Amino acid sequence: MDVEDVDEEEQPVVETEKEARPKKKRKLDEDSTSSEDEREESPKLPSRSPPPPATLPSFPLPVAPKAPSKATLALQGLDKALLSAELIDPSLTLSLDALERPPNEVPILSEKMKKRLTELGISELFAVQTALLPFLLPPQKRHRALYMPYDPPRDVCASAPTGSGKTLAYVVPIVEILSARIATRLRALIVLPTRDLVMQVQETFEAVSKGRGLKIGVATGQHSFAHEQGQLVADQVTKLHGGSSKVDILICTPGRLIDHLNGTPNFSLQHLRFLVVDEADRLLAQSFQDWLSQVLTAIRPPTTKPIPDSLSSLTLAPYHDALAPSWIASIPTDFDDKQEPSCQKLLFSATLTRDPSKIAALGLRDPKYFVVQGGDSDGVHVTEKFTMPPTLKEHMAVCSTVQKPVILFQLLQAHNVRNALVFTKSAESTTRLVRLFEFFKASFCAADGNAGGMSVTMQAYSSDLSASERRAILEKFKTKEIDILVCSDLISRGIDITHVSHVVSYDAPIDMRKYVHRVGRTARAGREGDAWTLIEDQEARHFKMMMREADHLNKLAKLKITEADLQPLLPHYENALRKLKELYGRS
Numbered sequence: 001m002d003v004e005d006v007d008e009e010e011q012p013v014v015e016t017e018k019e020a021r022p023k024k025k026r027k028l029d030e031d032s033t034s035s036e037d038e039r040e041e042s043p044k045l046p047s048r049s050p051p052p053p054a055t056l057p058s059f060p061l062p063v064a065p066k067a068p069s070k071a072t073l074a075l076q077g078l079d080k081a082l083l084s085a086e087l088i089d090p091s092l093t094l095s096l097d098a099l100e101r102p103p104n105e106v107p108i109l110s111e112k113m114k115k116r117l118t119e120l121g122i123s124e125l126f127a128v129q130t131a132l133l134p135f136l137l138p139p140q141k142r143h144r145a146l147y148m149p150y151d152p153p154r155d156v157c158a159s160a161p162t163g164s165g166k167t168l169a170y171v172v173p174i175v176e177i178l179s180a181r182i183a184t185r186l187r188a189l190i191v192l193p194t195r196d197l198v199m200q201v202q203e204t205f206e207a208v209s210k211g212r213g214l215k216i217g218v219a220t221g222q223h224s225f226a227h228e229q230g231q232l233v234a235d236q237v238t239k240l241h242g243g244s245s246k247v248d249i250l251i252c253t254p255g256r257l258i259d260h261l262n263g264t265p266n267f268s269l270q271h272l273r274f275l276v277v278d279e280a281d282r283l284l285a286q287s288f289q290d291w292l293s294q295v296l297t298a299i300r301p302p303t304t305k306p307i308p309d310s311l312s313s314l315t316l317a318p319y320h321d322a323l324a325p326s327w328i329a330s331i332p333t334d335f336d337d338k339q340e341p342s343c344q345k346l347l348f349s350a351t352l353t354r355d356p357s358k359i360a361a362l363g364l365r366d367p368k369y370f371v372v373q374g375g376d377s378d379g380v381h382v383t384e385k386f387t388m389p390p391t392l393k394e395h396m397a398v399c400s401t402v403q404k405p406v407i408l409f410q411l412l413q414a415h416n417v418r419n420a421l422v423f424t425k426s427a428e429s430t431t432r433l434v435r436l437f438e439f440f441k442a443s444f445c446a447a448d449g450n451a452g453g454m455s456v457t458m459q460a461y462s463s464d465l466s467a468s469e470r471r472a473i474l475e476k477f478k479t480k481e482i483d484i485l486v487c488s489d490l491i492s493r494g495i496d497i498t499h500v501s502h503v504v505s506y507d508a509p510i511d512m513r514k515y516v517h518r519v520g521r522t523a524r525a526g527r528e529g530d531a532w533t534l535i536e537d538q539e540a541r542h543f544k545m546m547m548r549e550a551d552h553l554n555k556l557a558k559l560k561i562t563e564a565d566l567q568p569l570l571p572h573y574e575n576a577l578r579k580l581k582e583l584y585g586r587s
């Protein structure tokens with residue numbers, strides 16, 4: 001079988017319609033001709049009805065519609081701010097030394113930060129960072145303050161391809177601004193969808209903020225609630241209007257955050273200077289006890305504000321409560337401007353959130369959009385749904401269900417694949433595929449002593465494993481003790497393992513977002529990467545439709561595999577299938 005040839009079966013829907021239209025026209029033309037002929041031949045009788053027209057009007061052939069104008073898109077409800085997004089060329093980089101500002105302005109990065117980044121091997125900024133750092137670290141000192149109740153900062157939505165360095169784009173500014181603090185308060189809250197991602201972002205914060213005296217906490221439910229409470233809040237006994245915090249930065253999952261908001265005395269978000277929603281498209285799609293509205297409420301000042309001790313007692317004693325400025329009740333005067341919380345919301349995603357109701361729910365303040373994406377700068381391109389790393393090569397093969405495993409094994413062998421992630425549809429199928437591969441490898445090695453390229457190690461990584469088992473496996477994969485991880489979509493969001501050279505969607509992803517996040521595990525940080533998708537015959541139509549709708553089908557080349565390539569592997573594959581059947585039969 002030539003896998004290349006398999007997927008010629010369906011015609012694009014548009015073409016089918018195109019063909020149908022002219023046929024319809026021909027039919028009508030034929031009808032009109034025949035009636036004219038009949039008129040020629042029939043005896044000339046007086047006719048009661050008016051004669052039919054000589055020819056029927058012809059229908060115009062369908063043409064591809066033009067791209068909608070900005071005004072049309074605006075009318076369709078697309079957020080105005082999104083239409084005027086700043087487009088950033090993905091190939092843009094900027095050396096740390098070139099980050100200059102005039103001497104009368106605050107430099108973008110402090111010398112301490114430059115030194116630390118250099119120690120971490122970062123000598124230049126990636127595209128998303130070149131745009132966000134100057135924006136989040138403005139040139140005037142007052143715009144970098146922790147409290148700006150009369151002139152609060154603009155919110156930010158940033159969309160950039162997977163692996164393009166979004167994490168540092170918020171970690172660096174947060175560390176720079178919070179390092180100016182004099183007392184520990186909860187000033188930055190980072191919300192992520194999974195525990196694994198929380199750990200990863202925590203590592204980045206700890207690395208970047210080393211020596212800056214910031215305290216970083218996590219809340220994911222990995223430890224008992226009481227333990228976490230003790231780590232986050234210093235005083236849970238005295239009622240403190242200003243809250244109490246043992247950390248400056250908290251990185252958490254939404255569920256656990258809500259638990260603390262509702263159940264930890266003195267846990268308060270009133271001092272927040274940054275709220276980061278990373279992997280925003282996924283977090284906004286999930287309700288998690290309506291986490292977002294609870295967080296937004298906790299950031300806003302209460303309607304009845306507490307009066308600090310110093311005012312109520314009319315003494316000059318400093319009030320221990322440390323309320324945030326917009327929380328403090330004051331006697332209103334005619335000159336008072338409205339005070340607002342100083343919290344700046346930063347949303348990050350590899351896929352644009354285009355649902356206007358979701359954007360509205362965030363209550364963004366004069367949001368500024370940054371989109372890292374090639375193409376025109378006329379703004380219309382911003383409406384494209386997905387941005388991929390430019391160093392990613394994408395391929396697909398359509399095949400039968402039966403041949404899929406052996407095609408995978410052939411690809412791994414022929415391309416000498418190491419450092420790969422293979423995605424399956426469920427935890428159960430990860431285990432089954434790994435077992436099948438082990439039987440296959442054993443049969444292959446028994447026949448060919450030197451293993452002929454089948455020496456790779458494969459391991460299942462799925463929700464069937466405990467968190468500690470998963471961590472240990474991931475660590476082994478990072479240190480290259482394991483060559484290939486077969487995983488369910490658990491790993492497909494944000495996990496950063498830079499050496500992944502191949503991502504194989506063994507089971508095709510069911511939607512475009514899943515596809516983007518899976519393939520985004522490779523070609524990270526400017527490296528090359530390959531993404532292969534295996535599609536079963538019956539899935540081909542849906543998959544291609546999905547790709548076409550995302551304007552992405554033309555980016556996928558076909559994988560070249562022939563019958564001759566598979567032939568030598570088939571006896572071992574049959575052996576492996578028999579063994580697997582025996583195993584599952586037994587259990």
Ligand SMILES: Nc1ncnc2c1ncn2[C@@H]1O[C@H](COP(=O)(O)OP(=O)(O)OP(=O)(O)O)[C@@H](O)[C@H]1O
Pocket residue numbers: 121122123124125126129160161162163164165166167168349350493494495496498520524525
């Ligand atoms: N300026 C830089 N120089 C060198 N490496 C960098 C730089 N910025 C980020 N990286 C590295 O690039 C890798 C990918 O970064 P990161 O995880 O932030 O990507 P991401 O855009 O958040 O991806 P995803 O959408 O998949 O979560 C990380 O290993 C990070 O350390």
